[in-house]
Structures are given as structure tokens and as C-alpha cells.
Amino acid sequence: MNRKTVALVAHDHKKAELLAWVNAHIDAMRKCDLVATGTTGGLIADDTGLAITRYKSGPLGGDQQIGALIAEGKLDALIFFWDPLNPAPHDPDVKALLRLCSVWNVPVACSSATADLIITSPLFFAEDYLPFKPEY
Numbered sequence: 296m297n298r299k300t301v302a303l304v305a306h307d308h309k310k311a312e313l314l315a316w317v318n319a320h321i322d323a324m325r326k327c328d329l330v331a332t333g334t335t336g337g338l339i340a341d342d343t344g345l346a347i348t349r350y351k352s353g354p355l356g357g358d359q360q361i362g363a364l365i366a367e368g369k370l371d372a373l374i375f376f377w378d379p380l381n382p383a384p385h386d387p388d389v390k391a392l393l394r395l396c397s398v399w400n401v402p403v404a405c406s407s408a409t410a411d412l413i414i415t416s417p418l419f420f421a422e423d424y425l426p427f428k429p430e431y
């Protein structure tokens with residue numbers, strides 16, 4: 296099976312929802328190389344025992360570090376439960392991260408419903424499926 300690199304990110308009010316989602320898809324998570332922003336990654340690693348490469352906390356540059364992975368073609372999906380009800384001090388970074396997913400055609404889920412569809416899609420792990428990669 297094709298090993299995929301998946302980023303896990305959640306704002307504070309959405310962390311419990313992301314943790315529940317990870318646990319609901321724990322078998323799929325074990326088949327992925329996981330990266331995360333700092334606090335999100337620590338929470339998930341402590342709860343599940345999954346190995347996660349942790350970057351800085353979002354407000355301290357973690358979103359931008361994950362954005363750099365996207366720009367380098369090293370990320371296969373972003374699961375980002377951002378908070379639509381509370382302002383974030385680093386909102387420009389949040390927007391920049393989501394923007395790069397569109398620039399580089401990287402699948403991104405901002406809700407558990409969409410994340411369910413990505414992670415259960417046979418295409419996602421298929422050896423012979425390569426999403427279109429734009430050439431700039």
C-alpha cells in the first residue's frame with residue numbers, strides 16, 4: 296500500500312473533534328506518516344501512541360512549516376479543523392496554509408465529514424493514482 300504523508304492540525308475548540316476523528320480512523324492513521332502542529336501533535340501522540348512529526352505551534356509558525364511541506368511536494372493531505380467561531384491571532388498563516396492546498400492541488404479537509412471521505416477513499420491509498428500536480 297502506498298504510504299501517504301498526512302498533516303493533522305486543529306484549533307483549540309476543535310482539538311477534541313480531531314482527536315475523536317483520529318481514533319475513529321486509527322488503522323488508516325497507522326498506514327500514514329503523520330505530521331502536525333505542536334500542540335495538536337502532542338495531544339494526539341499522547342492519546343493514541345501514534346508517531347507524529349511535530350512542528351511548532353500554529354501561532355508560532357507551525358502552519359507555515361506545514362505550508363513549506365506542501366510547496367516542496369511532500370504532503371499528500373491536510374486535515375485541518377480550523378475554528379470558524381473564534382478569531383485566531385495568526386489568521387494570515389491559516390489562510391496561507393489553506394491557499395497552498397489550492398495552489399498545489401493537495402486534498403484538504405476542514406471538517407470531519409470531508410476528512411471521512413478523504414481517508415476512506417480507495418483512491419487515496421491507490422498505488423496507481425496520482426493527483427494532478429500543476430506545473431508553474
Ligand SMILES: O=C(CO)COP(=O)(O)O
Nearest residue numbers: 332333334335352353354
Ligand atoms: O494554531 C494552529 C493551526 O492554525 C494549531 O496549532 P497547535 O496545534 O499548536 O494548537
